[in-house]
Amino acid sequence: MNKLITLLLFVSPSLALAQDDLMAELEKTQKPRTQYFDQAFKGTRLVNGQSVQTVGKGALEFIFAHRFGAMNGGAYELFGLDQAYVRIGLEYGINDRLGVGIGRNSVDKTMDGFLRYKVLRQSKGTTNFPLTVTAFANAAIRTSPKKEDATYPITTVDRMSYTGQLLIARKFNAQLSLQLMPTIVHKNTVDRSITNNDTYALGAGGRVKVSKSVALTAEYYYRFNTNPNDPHYNAIGVGVDIETGGHVFQIVLTNTRGLTERAVVTETEDNFFDGGIHLGFNVTRSFQLKKRK
Amino acid sequence: MRIYLSLLFILIASVVFGQKFTTEQSSVSFYSHAAVEDISAKNTATTSIFNSATGEIVFSIPVTDFVFEKSLMQEHFNEKYLETETYPKSTFKGKIIGFNESATGEQQVKAQGKLTLHGVTKDIEVSGTAVMKSTKLVLKSKFIIVLEDYNVKRPKFAWQNIAEQVEVTVEFTYKPL
Numbered sequence: 001m002n003k004l005i006t007l008l009l010f011v012s013p014s015l016a017l018a019q020d021d022l023m024a025e026l027e028k029t030q031k032p033r034t035q036y037f038d039q040a041f042k043g044t045r046l047v048n049g050q051s052v053q054t055v056g057k058g059a060l061e062f063i064f065a066h067r068f069g070a071m072n073g074g075a076y077e078l079f080g081l082d083q084a085y086v087r088i089g090l091e092y093g094i095n096d097r098l099g100v101g102i103g104r105n106s107v108d109k110t111m112d113g114f115l116r117y118k119v120l121r122q123s124k125g126t127t128n129f130p131l132t133v134t135a136f137a138n139a140a141i142r143t144s145p146k147k148e149d150a151t152y153p154i155t156t157v158d159r160m161s162y163t164g165q166l167l168i169a170r171k172f173n174a175q176l177s178l179q180l181m182p183t184i185v186h187k188n189t190v191d192r193s194i195t196n197n198d199t200y201a202l203g204a205g206g207r208v209k210v211s212k213s214v215a216l217t218a219e220y221y222y223r224f225n226t227n228p229n230d231p232h233y234n235a236i237g238v239g240v241d242i243e244t245g246g247h248v249f250q251i252v253l254t255n256t257r258g259l260t261e262r263a264v265v266t267e268t269e270d271n272f273f274d275g276g277i278h279l280g281f282n283v284t285r286s287f288q289l290k291k292r293k
Numbered sequence: 294m295r296i297y298l299s300l301l302f303i304l305i306a307s308v309v310f311g312q313k314f315t316t317e318q319s320s321v322s323f324y325s326h327a328a329v330e331d332i333s334a335k336n337t338a339t340t341s342i343f344n345s346a347t348g349e350i351v352f353s354i355p356v357t358d359f360v361f362e363k364s365l366m367q368e369h370f371n372e373k374y375l376e377t378e379t380y381p382k383s384t385f386k387g388k389i390i391g392f393n394e395s396a397t398g399e400q401q402v403k404a405q406g407k408l409t410l411h412g413v414t415k416d417i418e419v420s421g422t423a424v425m426k427s428t429k430l431v432l433k434s435k436f437i438i439v440l441e442d443y444n445v446k447r448p449k450f451a452w453q454n455i456a457e458q459v460e461v462t463v464e465f466t467y468k469p470l
Contacts, residue, residue, distance in 0.1 A: 019349050019351060019386045019387070019388075019406075020386070022342050022344060022349050022350075022351045022386075023351045023353075023384065023386055025342055026340060026341065026342045026351050026352070026353055027353070029315065029340065029342075030340055030353065033355060033381075035357070035378070035381060036357075037378060038368075039368060039371070039372045055364065056364025056365065056367070056368065057364055058364060059363070059364040059365060093364060096364070174376075174378065174379070212373045212446070213373070243369075243373075245369075246365060286363075286364070286365040288362060288363040288364065288365070291362040291363075292360055292361060292362055292363070292364060292367065293335065293360045293361070293362060
């Protein structure tokens with residue numbers, strides 16, 4: 001009888017825990033998985049420049065970006081609100097990593113085309129990698145001034161500029177993501193007395209989420225090889241991202257009116273700390289052209 | 294001693310006749326109807342074990358594997374609603390009631406147990422069907438989940454996009470383990 005009680009004591013807890021045992025058994029049969037941290041930022045733009053984000057397979061993102069004039073223009077310019085600089089652009093996700101896009105910026109009537117490729121994804125599990133790395137390249141053509149208005153016989157080659165960037169980001173937690181952007185901008189034709197053909201710059205930026213749909217962002221581009229006569233400033237921008245369904249609204253304050261890398265990184269005209277601040281916004285809308293399934 | 298032996302016999306018998314099944318194919322999908330757009334997604338990476346002797350069933354859903362038609366919707370589902378970086382898995386632990394392994398044809402069954410979703414565990418009871426096809430077992434069920442029960446919040450901005458409740462359809466094909 002004693003033996004029976006002992007046996008029952010052994011058997012009964014195993015019956016009570018049977019479902020947990022079954023769960024443990026199920027977990028044993030599961031292949032190890034990799035968790036990816038793909039949502040470091042809400043938009044493909046951090047403030048003025050690019051983020052590591054891609055638009056996703058089959059999605060077409062329309063972006064309308066707008067910068068007012070500088071606030072230190074005073075009451076005469078209604079603190080910048082009289083002026084407007086616009087970039088309208090499209091980006092299509094060929095797959096979850098590769099995006100291709102075009103845009104038109106009213107600053108110097110610039111057309112740009114670009115490619116974006118997510119090379120590495122931040123992950124945990126069977127593969128561990130601490131960073132997301134996206135390569136970005138663009139080519140841009142200034143269509144202003146007109147040929148007959150130019151001060152020298154300007155050719156299409158003179159009008160071109162190119163950008164190469166590595167966007168390196170880490171999502172530290174649900175709230176905080178930081179990004180570094182080593183950048184090269186090459187301009188085919190410049191006035192060498194004030195600037196260089198090649199500009200080497202390092203951007204740094206990040207976001208802090210304050211709620212599920214709202215985040216604060218900041219971005220700064222530092223140029224390493226500035227010509228002493230160069231009148232331009234390093235680009236600074238801060239913003240608020242608000243996400244609503246298919247839209248992302250980014251409201252920004254920045255010292256640049258440009259929206260292509262050439263204009264942002266190398267030709268920022270205003271001093272942020274002297275009131276040369278432009279209010280602006282980026283609005284994106286995503287359209288799914290091709291269904292994922 | 295005789296009692297001891299017979300008890301041992303019963304234990305052995307239950308081990309021998311207890312048939313365990315594991316998923317060969319699985320599909321977990323959900324659908325929600327809303328004024329602006331219908332939302333649906335499908336997951337084929339769910340795994341499950343069913344013990345027909347005891348009726349016990351467990352399943353584990355990798356929530357990140359739900360595929361949506363729209364990239365942005367899939368991103369929002371993971372980041373804002375189900376928060377899959379924090380809660381990557383959804384699980385169910387429970388029992389199937391009313392299943393008879395030797396019966397042929399469709400049987401009406403019930404599943405009772407604990408569903409964990411978005412870090413919240415709730416007791417649920419859903420009805421479904423079970424069919425034995427030679428050695429394989431097909432379990433199907435369709436039920437409603439109320440998002441608020443699992444602390445899945447819907448931002449006010451997007452209220453028109455997401456219904457309060459979603460219809461979940463599960464279909465598992467099991468083979469003997």
